[in-house]
Amino acid sequence: MKIAVIGTGYVGLVSGTCFSEFGHEVTCVDKDAKKIDALERGIMPIYEPGLDSMVGRNVDAGRLKFTTSLQEAMEGARAVFIAVGTPSRRGDGHADLQYVFAAVEEAAAYINDYTVVITKSTVPVGTGAEIKARLTTLLSPDLFDVASNPEFLREGAAIEDFMRPDRVVVGVDSDKAQVLLRELYRPLFLNETPVVFTNRETAEVIKYAANAFLATKISFINEMADLCELVGADVQQVARGIGLDNRIGSKFLHAGPGFGGSCFPKDTRALVSTADQYGLPLRIVRSVVEVNEERKRAMADKIIKACGGSVQGKKLALLGLTFKPNTDDMRESPSLDIIPALQKAGAVIHAHDPKGMEEAEKLLSNVTFHDDPYGTMKDADALVIVTEWNQFRALDLDRAKGLMKEAVLVDLRNIYAKAAPENHGFRYTGIGRGE
Numbered sequence: 001m002k003i004a005v006i007g008t009g010y011v012g013l014v015s016g017t018c019f020s021e022f023g024h025e026v027t028c029v030d031k032d033a034k035k036i037d038a039l040e041r042g043i044m045p046i047y048e049p050g051l052d053s054m055v056g057r058n059v060d061a062g063r064l065k066f067t068t069s070l071q072e073a074m075e076g077a078r079a080v081f082i083a084v085g086t087p088s089r090r091g092d093g094h095a096d097l098q099y100v101f102a103a104v105e106e107a108a109a110y111i112n113d114y115t116v117v118i119t120k121s122t123v124p125v126g127t128g129a130e131i132k133a134r135l136t137t138l139l140s141p142d143l144f145d146v147a148s149n150p151e152f153l154r155e156g157a158a159i160e161d162f163m164r165p166d167r168v169v170v171g172v173d174s175d176k177a178q179v180l181l182r183e184l185y186r187p188l189f190l191n192e193t194p195v196v197f198t199n200r201e202t203a204e205v206i207k208y209a210a211n212a213f214l215a216t217k218i219s220f221i222n223e224m225a226d227l228c229e230l231v232g233a234d235v236q237q238v239a240r241g242i243g244l245d246n247r248i249g250s251k252f253l254h255a256g257p258g259f260g261g262s263c264f265p266k267d268t269r270a271l272v273s274t275a276d277q278y279g280l281p282l283r284i285v286r287s288v289v290e291v292n293e294e295r296k297r298a299m300a301d302k303i304i305k306a307c308g309g310s311v312q313g314k315k316l317a318l319l320g321l322t323f324k325p326n327t328d329d330m331r332e333s334p335s336l337d338i339i340p341a342l343q344k345a346g347a348v349i350h351a352h353d354p355k356g357m358e359e360a361e362k363l364l365s366n367v368t369f370h371d372d373p374y375g376t377m378k379d380a381d382a383l384v385i386v387t388e389w390n391q392f393r394a395l396d397l398d399r400a401k402g403l404m405k406e407a408v409l410v411d412l413r414n415i416y417a418k419a420a421p422e423n424h425g426f427r428y429t430g431i432g433r434g435e
């Protein structure tokens with residue numbers, strides 16, 4: 001099937017590439033000529049494991065193309081995926097849909113045969129209906145349908161999530177659109193992937209409810225971590241002890257410095273804002289947002305405490321800047337709250353991240369970046385692990401201690417068992433690990 005994907009950000013690029021891997025003929029279009037030019041030369045705009053080779057393979061096979069011409073992308077396309085950004089609008093936290101509507105209206109100019117317009121971007125409930133209303137003023141109703149097909153991709157594992165998903169959710173309001181979407185995902189039907197066909201509004205809510213629920217699990221375990229520290233309990237064992245109950249499940253119960261990224265913070269805020277419009281105070285999700293924002297700020301205080309109550313003039317070595325490992329994405333990363341707060345308290349920051357330093361340099365000031373973890377540690381008063389990259393899981397602690405002025409380790413992701421650094425002479429602080 002011929003498919004157009006509008007927007008080559010994270011979602012569009014991964015989805016378009018994976019659809020071409022299924023055997024469809026995909027054209028990805030973006031207004032950013034520099035990005036398209038780079039993609040044509042095989043240079044990826046984001047770091048995502050396995051993406052570059054999959055792009056290369058499908059471009060070589062003639063199934064995947066990149067262009068700045070919407071007309072070219074729309075030529076013969078039976079499915080058009082809208083995968084442009086939906087940033088949080090300043091002030092009210094509502095998803096900003098101007099790029100979605102602009103993309104739909106521009107694409108409409110090239111629709112002259114039955115086409116399904118599908119939202120992949122995360123859009124608030126009601127957006128599909130609004131798209132349909134707008135298209136109805138531009139096109140004959142038999143020429144199009146509007147569907148919602150939210151993505152559940154995790155950065156760093158996006159290819160795997162697309163090719164072997166737990167489920168696919170499709171919201172449609174016509175049989176014809178359902179048949180087309182079924183055809184698009186046929187390779188997954190063969191793997192018996194559950195596909196939830198529902199109406200558009202339900203599909204739109206499923207996306208936000210899934211992210212809000214996962215974010216709730218994280219804020220919940222983070223608060224349990226605080227309690228554990230006060231009462232002498234260990235949050236990792238609490239997570240294991242509750243997670244073994246199948247009704248709870250063991251995933252997304254890692255306590256840490258708070259969730260970041262381009263999805264959870266934005267989507268939880270947008271969900272609260274949608275509910276507000278209907279006069280519904282979504283109290284649980286609202287608290288999740290608040291707990292998370294406070295948490296990121298509280299992490300700086302935790303580090304200061306671990307340094308004996310002051311970091312004035314102290315040199316801190318920070319490992320990991322991205323919001324999670326295996327990505328170069330810095331959006332809403334806890335490090336963006338923690339570092340300025342530490343600097344305000346007088347600390348001098350040296351940092352290393354395997355993939356995120358280029359982005360981090362644009363967002364942080366007065367940070368000295370190093371190409372390897374040990375470079376950060378020379379004469380440092382404390383070592384702080386902010387993001388759990390695999391590279392940091394087995395640091396040479398003797399070497400680290402030899403380089404540092406003070407052997408203090410603050411592990412905001414609990415990647416070390418307490419005893420290991422302590423055996424190497426470190427004073428260790430983790431998350432939720434009461435004495």
Ligand code: UGA
Nearest residue numbers: 151152153154155218252253254256259260261263323324
């Ligand atoms: C998230 C969802 O997991 C995807 O299913 C969804 O498609 C995506 O948002 C989206 O809406 O596009 P992502 O933002 O890539 O994916 O990252 P996650 O792996 O979910 O992690 C989000 C944040 O939560 C990270 O900062 C991570 O460190 C934190 N986290 C995650 C924890 O603190 N504890 C956990 O147990 C799990």
